[in-house]
Amino acid sequence: MAAYILHTDSCPQCQSMNLSLSRLRGWWERWVLARLKILPLRCMECKTRFYSSRRPLY
Numbered sequence: 001m002a003a004y005i006l007h008t009d010s011c012p013q014c015q016s017m018n019l020s021l022s023r024l025r026g027w028w029e030r031w032v033l034a035r036l037k038i039l040p041l042r043c044m045e046c047k048t049r050f051y052s053s054r055r056p057l058y
């Protein structure tokens with residue numbers, strides 16, 4: 001599965017802004033994401049999972 005780290009709030013595949021927080025996959029992801037201040041997001045349109053350095057949900 002491809003991983004993306006974006007600086008935008010839209011999906012890299014379809015540019016949708018219909019996103020939701022993706023579930024963290026484990027302690028390592030929680031640790032890394034907290035360090036990097038990025039969030040795992042999932043596009044509700046095409047189901048692409050990616051990371052964003054923005055915090056659109058906060």
Ligand SMILES: [Zn+2]
Pocket residue numbers: 011012013014015016043044045046047048
């Ligand atoms: Zn999408």
